[in-house]
Amino acid sequence: MRLSVIGCGYLGAVHAASMAKLGHEVVGIDIDQNRIDTLSAGQAPFYEPGLPEVLNEALASGRLRFSTDMASARDADVHFLCVGTPQKAGEYAADLTYVDSAIDALIPYLGEGALVVGKSTVPVGTAARLDIAIREAQPSAMLAWNPEFLREGFAVKDTLHPDRLVYGLPVGYAHTIAKAMLDEVYAATIKDGTPVVQTDFVTAELVKVAANSFLATKISFINAMAELCEITGGDVTQLADAIGHDKRIGRRFLNAGVGFGGGCLPKDIRAFMARAAELGASEPLSFLREVDAINERRRHRMVELTIEECGGSIRGKRIAVLGAAFKPDSDDVRNSPALDIAAALQAGGATVIVTDPQALDNAARVQPTLTYAKPIYEAVLNADAVLLLTEWSEYRELDPDSLAQLVRNRCILDGRNVLDPAVWRAAGWSYRALGRASAN
Numbered sequence: 001m002r003l004s005v006i007g008c009g010y011l012g013a014v015h016a017a018s019m020a021k022l023g024h025e026v027v028g029i030d031i032d033q034n035r036i037d038t039l040s041a042g043q044a045p046f047y048e049p050g051l052p053e054v055l056n057e058a059l060a061s062g063r064l065r066f067s068t069d070m071a072s073a074r075d076a077d078v079h080f081l082c083v084g085t086p087q088k089a090g091e092y093a094a095d096l097t098y099v100d101s102a103i104d105a106l107i108p109y110l111g112e113g114a115l116v117v118g119k120s121t122v123p124v125g126t127a128a129r130l131d132i133a134i135r136e137a138q139p140s141a142m143l144a145w146n147p148e149f150l151r152e153g154f155a156v157k158d159t160l161h162p163d164r165l166v167y168g169l170p171v172g173y174a175h176t177i178a179k180a181m182l183d184e185v186y187a188a189t190i191k192d193g194t195p196v197v198q199t200d201f202v203t204a205e206l207v208k209v210a211a212n213s214f215l216a217t218k219i220s221f222i223n224a225m226a227e228l229c230e231i232t233g234g235d236v237t238q239l240a241d242a243i244g245h246d247k248r249i250g251r252r253f254l255n256a257g258v259g260f261g262g263g264c265l266p267k268d269i270r271a272f273m274a275r276a277a278e279l280g281a282s283e284p285l286s287f288l289r290e291v292d293a294i295n296e297r298r299r300h301r302m303v304e305l306t307i308e309e310c311g312g313s314i315r316g317k318r319i320a321v322l323g324a325a326f327k328p329d330s331d332d333v334r335n336s337p338a339l340d341i342a343a344a345l346q347a348g349g350a351t352v353i354v355t356d357p358q359a360l361d362n363a364a365r366v367q368p369t370l371t372y373a374k375p376i377y378e379a380v381l382n383a384d385a386v387l388l389l390t391e392w393s394e395y396r397e398l399d400p401d402s403l404a405q406l407v408r409n410r411c412i413l414d415g416r417n418v419l420d421p422a423v424w425r426a427a428g429w430s431y432r433a434l435g436r437a438s439a440n
């Protein structure tokens with residue numbers, strides 16, 4: 001099939017390359033010339049394992065090209081809308097400027113019977129509004145809503161082998177045609193056994209924010225238990241293992257620590273609350289306010305714990321922060337707990353040296369006053385405390401004996417509960433973590 005992918009950010013770049021891998025002819029369109037040049041040269045504009053390979057393979061096959069010109073979408077049968085919906089400055093609601101301007105720009109090029117497929121995360125009700133605009137301009141064109149569930153770090157795998165496909169379909173005759181077109185786009189994935197959930201626009205929009213709200217709630221639930229463990233002397237990692245054995249609960253997304261960040265979970269729960277409030281339905285989502293508050297408290301607790309471990313003050317202390325990205329295998333620093341904590345420690349008078357395998361350039365743009373060091377040894381040299389805040393595999397595997405030779409004070413704070421306390425203590429370190437009393 002001939003596809004256009006509008007918006008070549010995280011979602012769009014991965015989607016365009018992956019769809020070309022599935023055998024479709026794809027044009028990726030973005031207003032950012034630099035991004036288009038980078039992608040056309042076979043380079044990923046962000047760190048995502050596996051993407052450069054898929055991108056280069058697709059470009060070499062001749063099935064993938066990129067352009068800044070919306071007119072190049074003219075011949076496509078299916079147009080994927082993959083633009084961002086960031087949080088509005090100073091409020092919780094999502095900013096739909098990019099969605100609206102992409103649709104306005106696309107409308108003049110919609111051919112007979114073209115299908116527009118929304119993948120962006122939008123407030124419920126957006127699809128119905130766009131559907132009207134599209135059909136007014138081109139009566140034979142159709143809209144479907146097909147939310148995306150990819151995770152950064154696993155984006156290509158999640159696109160090619162998703163847990164499920166969700167089709168929010170229009171009503172009437174268009175329903176059957178839109179479904180058939182989506183089935184054709186995803187034929188290879190469906191053949192692998194991926195379940196397809198067919199529903200309406202509203203449910204499809206809600207599925208996406210409900211999934212992210214559930215994941216955020218799961219993380220904040222275990223972080224609330226971590227707070228209780230800190231007060232009572234329990235161990236949240238053992239608690240998570242124990243409740244996670246119950247298959248109805250499951251162990252995944254029960255890793256306590258400095259909490260969730262990134263460009264999706266924090267923004268999506270806030271936009272969901274804002275939309276519910278607009279609809280006069282704040283009450284059913286009031287728990288999300290607490291989910292958000294618990295998440296924020298974890299960052300403060302990490303700062304407090306560092307102060308405690310530094311003897312009551314961090315003024316003049318040298319603190320090494322391992323990790324800047326919001327999670328490992330990503331160079332994304334949007335709403336990163338690690339960077340937030342590093343900035344708070346610096347504001348408290350500490351000299352903070354941040355290291356990260358991939359995210360230092362992005363981090364330096366967001367927090368230019370922090371000190372950055374690429375090699376781990378440079379970051380930890382003469383440190384009074386070392387904080388592990390993003391669980392990259394190289395930090396999980398650190399050797400406490402070698403690290404001990406470099407630091408001023410053997411103090412490690414494990415913000416992700418990934419190190420073995422017994423091993424670190426045996427090497428003479430003071431080990432502290434969130435959700436575990438000092439002896440645990």
Ligand code: UGA
Binds near residue numbers: 149212261
């Ligand atoms: C999330 C969802 O997992 C995807 O399904 C969704 O498609 C995506 O948002 C999106 O809406 O685009 P992502 O933001 O890439 O994906 O990252 P996650 O793996 O969900 O992690 C989010 C945050 O939660 C990270 O900061 C991570 O460190 C934290 N986390 C995760 C925990 O603190 N504990 C856990 O047990 C798991």
